[in-house]
Amino acid sequence: MVFTDQQDTFKLLKNGNIASAKGFQAGGLHCGLRKKKIDLGWVYSDVPAQAAGVYTTNVFQAAPLKVTQESIAKENQLQGIIVNSAIANACTGEQGLQDAYDMRKQFAETVGIEEHMAAVASTGLIGELLPMDRLQKGISQINHEEHLGAGKFETAILTTDTKEKGIAIELEIDGQTVTIGGAAKGSGMIHPNMATMLSFVTTDANIASAALHDTLKSITNKSFNMITVDGDTSTNDMVLVLANGKAGNQPLTAQHPQWNDFYQALQFVCEYLAKEIARDGEGATRLVEVQVDGAFTDESATAIAKSIISSNLVKTAIHGADANWGRIITAIGYSGQALDPDKVSVYLGEILVVENGVPAPFNEEQAKEYLLEDEVKIIAKLGDANGKATAWGCDLSYEYVRINASYRT
Amino acid sequence: MVFTDQQDTFKLLKNGNIASAKGFQAGGLHCGLRKKKIDLGWVYSDVPAQAAGVYTTNVFQAAPLKVTQESIAKENQLQGIIVNSAIANACTGEQGLQDAYDMRKQFAETVGIEEHMAAVASTGLIGELLPMDRLQKGISQINHEEHLGAGKFETAILTTDTKEKGIAIELEIDGQTVTIGGAAKGSGMIHPNMATMLSFVTTDANIASAALHDTLKSITNKSFNMITVDGDTSTNDMVLVLANGKAGNQPLTAQHPQWNDFYQALQFVCEYLAKEIARDGEGATRLVEVQVDGAFTDESATAIAKSIISSNLVKTAIHGADANWGRIITAIGYSGQALDPDKVSVYLGEILVVENGVPAPFNEEQAKEYLLEDEVKIIAKLGDANGKATAWGCDLSYEYVRINASYRT
Incomplete structure (x- = not known):
């Protein structure tokens, strides 16, 4: 990986990840949707975070995306994300929607947050119902300490990916250290207008949800929407960004003197994750x-x-x-x-x-x-x-x- | 191949081909653009034929397409087509255009027709100049009897295709036997809006060029423009149809009582060739x-x-x-x-x-x-x-x- 002069305004963290920003945790465990690999992951912020999302343009939008949009619509905030791989919960009708709601509910109760503060994501095979018994057993174990770790989260969300994709960077805003971290998965059904891809970005920056949303949209068009593996745009694509404000900087808006630094740092993280998805495209060698x-x-x-x-x-x-x-x-x-x-x-x-x-x-x-x-x-x-x-x-x-x-x- | 009830109005000719219609000949020879395979082909009508063409929408239209359009623009007639495979004569600048003109000129002189009565087509690698010496030597041998044969033409136009693609059908119009024949090649860079594909249709039907052109356009949208192999639309795609009137039917227009029969027969030929191209797509097994x-x-x-x-x-x-x-x-x-x-x-x-x-x-x-x-x-x-x-x-x-x-x- 080659870093360019962009580094002047921010610093890449060694082993940085989705839980690097203050107040964030992540984890993953094996609940039995896949034979061996970890298949259930979550992200949690110890305080409510401003949240924004962008979603697939595919007409057959999967159930978890509907539930996540409902969550964010309520207060533009999130405090946690629950994700499973192996089964996409797409084209699953009423039962699939109910399953996504149930997933959200149990996750929220387990980590002690309100239901609408939780997002749900799924990736994998289309058209199969989630085996809810296994999933529920998995969610009930989220608080066990041995499942904590951003690496476990990165693994949990993978499908045909060959490697984990995570990053975090640091920059100073208003004299405070702001961290931006992220994780993503590819790697087939990848095409502009949201790859088949899940991408989650966390930051402790203090920024209002409207500014966060506009920024995410603008940056997505230059990063995640500019990658392709095979031209197929999936039913489950989603990028979520959570900003919990714990860095203590002045609220970021376009008027903030360091707005550009923040924008470029966030763009760098999204571009890095997008490129990692393309690089790890199914069967890709370069x-x-x-x-x-x-x-x-x-x-x-x-x-x-x-x-x-x-x-x-x-x-x-x-x-x-x-x-x-x-x-x-x-x-x-x-x-x-x-x-x-x-x-x-x-x-x-x-x-x-x-x-x-x-x-x-x-x-x-x-x-x-x-x-x-x-x-x-x-x-x-x-x-x-x-x-x-x-x-x-x-x-x-x-x-x-x-x-x-x-x-x- | 399964034939449907469309057969009621026309009959498939056994071993029918691009030279089945009255007054048409076709041939092919090896001029050295490829190692061994026949690489130069031609079609000839012993009287001028009404002609119509449709061409790639690719901005980088190859030189032979420009020359062919010029030919047809003059009188909406053609009497011959010269085609080479191996080299596409695309992205070859002024020299490439001159080469296409030279190809047309020599071919017209050799078979004894006016220059603007000849069409030129090329298919193969983009960006290389034609080795004109070899090509010219080849064209000079066109009149040798041993090179005659529609099968040789079908072979001459192939690139990565695995088999020849030809057909002819017969129907009665105004009590006269009308024959429609054709030949085509695929098989990569195939995508709607003209596949990388050359397709030539000949008929002895009596039809004015305007009606022929409208019909070809309409039918192309339902046949050649509905096939894809790999989503890539080439620089050299072209479909030409020649109608020399030798069947002696009343001129075909939309008002002719058997217009639909003719339209459906022509559509059948184009659809057959289009499907054969798709079936023989690069690496295709079905x-x-x-x-x-x-x-x-x-x-x-x-x-x-x-x-x-x-x-x-x-x-x-x-x-x-x-x-x-x-x-x-x-x-x-x-x-x-x-x-x-x-x-x-x-x-x-x-x-x-x-x-x-x-x-x-x-x-x-x-x-x-x-x-x-x-x-x-x-x-x-x-x-x-x-x-x-x-x-x-x-x-x-x-x-x-x-x-x-x-x-x-």
Whole structure:
């Protein structure tokens, strides 16, 4: 991982996680939804936190998302989150909704908070009912000390992910130390407009829920909504952020002199988690970053970046370390965006492969070597105006097919 | 292949092909663009034919498409088509355009027609210039009798396709026998709005070019634009239809009493070729047909059908013969179309798997067996109104990744 000059305003915490911010705890345990892996996780703040969420745009929104939105709608606050993996509780009708309510109720009672202060999230197979007996037995054990630990939470929320995804950073605001931590899971059904992904961010910053909500929405569009693994937008995607104010800074608003520092720090955490999801995409062997600039608008650049990062042909070419720039050009061309084809230049990292719409001579061996690196950058310079965007994804491998040809069995 | 009741109005010709209609010839030869396989093909009508074309919507339209459009624009007629595979002559700048003009000129001279009566098509790798010396040597041999044969043409236009795609049917119009034949190639970069695909249709029907053009456009939207292999829309897609009038029927217009018969026959040919392209998608092991009905509009049904057929997760599940209907529901849900999730039912063939938005009990073994068949149908009944559409695609296999991870090498 390479950190850029953004670090000037904040500091990355070694082993930082979703429980790094003051007043937060997290944990996980095995309740039997999966054979062995921890499958039930929770986050808890010892005081009520301002809360905001963004949710999948899929018409078939899963039951837990409905319940979570109801919780937040009440007072724009949350104090805890309960999450299970293995079963998504999506397309489960009335019974599924009731199960999500029951999950929320029992969790709230167990940790001693009001029902509407609890959020519920699920991820896994669609269309199966939760085995509530196992889940309830699990929730009843949440307070046992041996289940505490952000690492356990990070594990509990994973499905086909191959590794845990957590981070925390620190910055000073009003002379107070503010911490922002987070955890996330991917890794299939990942596509802009909320990946199949759950992401939870906690901070002890003092910030009102309206500002928190606007910030989350704006940052999500530049981070979680800019990643793709396979173009499929799930029924369960959700990002929640909780801010419990324990850092003691002056309330953060756009007028606060350090607003930008906070915004950038939160963006860094979300971008980090989004990239980790893309990097750990099903079957992925490397992270691909697509940078588009010179588009007529930022929206247009966004559409073009998503078109490139979503192309199966681009993704397989990168998997094969094949500098097949024709596929990049093709994906730009079918993005549906206005652009002058004769002004388009394309780089693989620093290697110019297309200049003003026609091939540039380049060293194939050098390009192949570059494409074998862990992180690959595709840069498209359109030369039309100043619109720009960045998107992240991964290569498409045999392993992706293997995982998804038999996910249920 | 199963033929339906459509056969009442027309007859499938055994070994029918692009040269079955009166006055048409086709051929192919090896000119050295590829190692061994025939790589240069042509179609010729002994009289000028009314002509119409539809072309890729990709901004980076390849040089031959520009030249072909220029040809047709002149008199709405064509008398010949020259096609090469291996190199797409796309993103090749001024030189590429000149090469396409030169190809057209030499072909026209060789077969003795005016330049603007010739169309040019190319398919293959993007960004490389055509080796014009080899191509020119090839074109100079077109009149040699040993190169004649529709089978040779069908082979000449293939790239990663595994088999030739040709058809011809016969019907009676005004007491005259009218023949419609065609040939096509796929098989990667295939997606609605013209697959990476070339498709050529010839008929001896008597029809004015305006009617021919409107018909082709209308039928393309229901056939070639409804197939997908990998979501990538190429720079070189083109469908051309030539009608030389030799059948001697009264001119076909929407007012002709047998207009519907002709329309349906032409649609059958285009749909057949489109399905053959999908069936032969890169790495495909089976044809997938998605039928959507009950949508609010036909346009909405089209978007939903395309969303399902394009989903990597649906495609890999079918590859694994896994009745993972959750992915179908998910793809419906993120299609961006208005629909009532509680009214959606989904069938795999005749097996009901989702009823009114929730899982229906079904026999997993029976579903698995069905999904292993050569042709798989996914049927989504939305129950909102009467909009309907059908789309075709294929499963996503290891082989797709293998082919595309190393296409150039």
